[in-house]
Amino acid sequence: MLPGCAVVGPDYKTPSLATPSRWSGADASQQRHKPELSQWWRRLNDPVLDGLIQEAIADNLDVATAKAKIREARASRREAIGGLYPSLSGSGDASRSRVGGTSTSGAGRTSTSNAFSAGLDASWELDLFGANHRNVEAASYGVDAAEADLRATLVTLVGDVATAYVDARGYQARIALARRTVASRRETVALTRTKLQAGSASAVDAANAEAEAASTAADIPLYEQSFAQDVHQLSILLGREPSALAERLKRARPIPMPGRPLPTGIPADILSARPDIRAAERQLAQYTAKVGQAEAALYPSVSLTGSLSTSGTKIGDLTKNSSISWSFGPTLTVPIFQGGQLRAAVEVAQAQRDQYFIALRSTVLTALQDVEDALVNLATQRRNARQLGQAVKGYQQAAKLSHTLYQVGSQSFLDVLTADRSLYSAQDSQIQSQVAITKYYVALAKALGGGWDGAIDSSKPAVVDANTGPHLAGRE
Structure with a gap:
């Protein structure tokens, strides 16, 4: 009968999502090729950052949570698949009884007897209108969504680690600049x-x-x-206590700077590259299947049930010289009047499906905005850095000349003070601009969907239970 079963409700089709033909903030050369996002952070040429990202992927708690959600989704799918098959259960019973009484002659009589029985019960719901199949379909989409959520978590994680690391190196550079400036100004004090x-x-x-x-x-x-706060943040991202990386990052290193521009591809590329879009699309598919599951409840259901039982006065009699009974037959259930509950459940499922469709569209628009913002910010900051570089050179010459003239008495101290302040401010702004360039580069890679593309083992539980079989209850 199963090949003749039907399904009700809408069949899911991936929606067509419109995207612009090109990025307004990217050069034509950047859009000729798809984004090269595999381990994009290695373009920053910082082995310390590479190591931190590897450790974060292995130990980050958000990643561990996403892995657990995948295991939950996979278990839910197996549970749903179980609904497609018959169920079989066994039962057994043993009793001993004694009957006593008083006869008319006054003599009491008693009798003792044993009774044993065993049975099997089976049932199978024929999925005539596809309720169980829609449930399995929804659960399978749920697994896809959970796996995409893990990838989205990895994209965020890699970007956050890189951003915090670059920020920390920037503060180290600003500390070093301030110390050099203080030493120079103390020489001016002595003079x-x-x-x-x-x-x-x-x-x-x-x-x-x-x-x-x-x-x-x-x-x-x-x-x-x-700087300490950035180190604390990095430690938490690696799943460790806040001060775990303090000694490791104590030694200053240069601010990581990107080399050649990152290819962006065309806007349509992010539909497949961004895991958050993939997760939103799979959730839409999941809730589309739930609409069909709800609609199937409006139709009749047929179940096949059967039972077999045997009884006897001895255990050995259960297989011979026993009383055997059996029954078999279909059960038809037809929804006649439910007070509108079933139809309302369909409308609930449809409204939920609509919400996920809107969420998908919103996710796509947000992704487009993320890329455009990162492109504009990166281009603007690069221009800003060039101007700051020229400003620093000019202020360096002015400060050097001011100090020379002050030493020979040809210039006032106010001119020296102004030149030193301007130089320090320009140098500090230059460091901040370098940090911003790398952070916007990270934001662009993140917006394009760049994250960890290697294998991730999500099969290992975070908590391994022991002694889960029958045992005496204990106390804490």
Whole structure:
């Protein structure tokens, strides 16, 4: 009878999602080829970052949660598949009884007897209108969605590790700049004091020189605080206590800088590259199948049931010299009046399906925005960095000349102070711009769907139970 079974409800078809023909913020050369996203972070040429990402993938807690959700989805699918097959259960019973009484002559009589019985019960719901098949279909889509969610978690994780690492190296560079500047300004303080003693400088100049050195030194603790917070964040991303990486990242390294531009491909490429879009699409498929599952409840259902039982006064009699009974037949259930519950359940499923369709469209639009924003930010920051580079060179020359003229008494200390402040500000802005370039590069790779593309073992549980068979209940 099964080959003749039908399914009700809508059959899922991947929706057609419109995307622009090109990225407005990308060069034509970047769009000629699909994004090269496999281990994109290696383009930053920082082995420490490479190692941190590997460890994060292995130990991050969000990744572990996503793996557990995959195991849950797979178990739910196996549970749904079980509904397609017959169920069989066995039963047994043993009893001993005693009957006593008093006869008319006053003599009491008693009798003792044993009774044993065993039986088998079987049932099988014929999936005439595909309710169980739709359930399996929905569960299978749920597995796909859980696997895509894991990939989306990895995209976010890799991007977050890279961003926090670059940010930490940026604060190390700012700390080093501040320390160099403080040392230089203390030399200016010493020079100003000497000139004060010689009568060629005022006490105001000396006070300003000391204040400027102290003001710059005050930046260092703030930068160290921000650096420590980035290290704490990296440690948490690796599934460790906040201070776990403090010693490992203590030694300063250059800010990772990207080399050649990252190919972007065309906007349509992100539909297959972004795992969050894949997850949203699979969830839409899952809830489309649930509509069919709800509609199947509007139709009759047929179940085949059967039972076999045997009884006797001895256990050995259950297979011979026993009383055997059996029954077999179909059961038809027809929904006649349910107060509108079944139809309402269909409408609920349809509304849920619509929500996931809208969520898919929203995810696509967000993905397009992510890429466009990253392209604009990266291009703007590169132009900004070039201008800052020229500014730093100009301020370096101005500061050097100001100090030389001040030493020979041809320029006031106010000019030296202004030149030093401008140079320090430009150099600090240049470091921040370098950090921003790399962070926007990371954001672009992340927006294009770049993450870990290697194999991930999601079969191992986080908690391994022991002694789960029958045993005496214990106390904590």
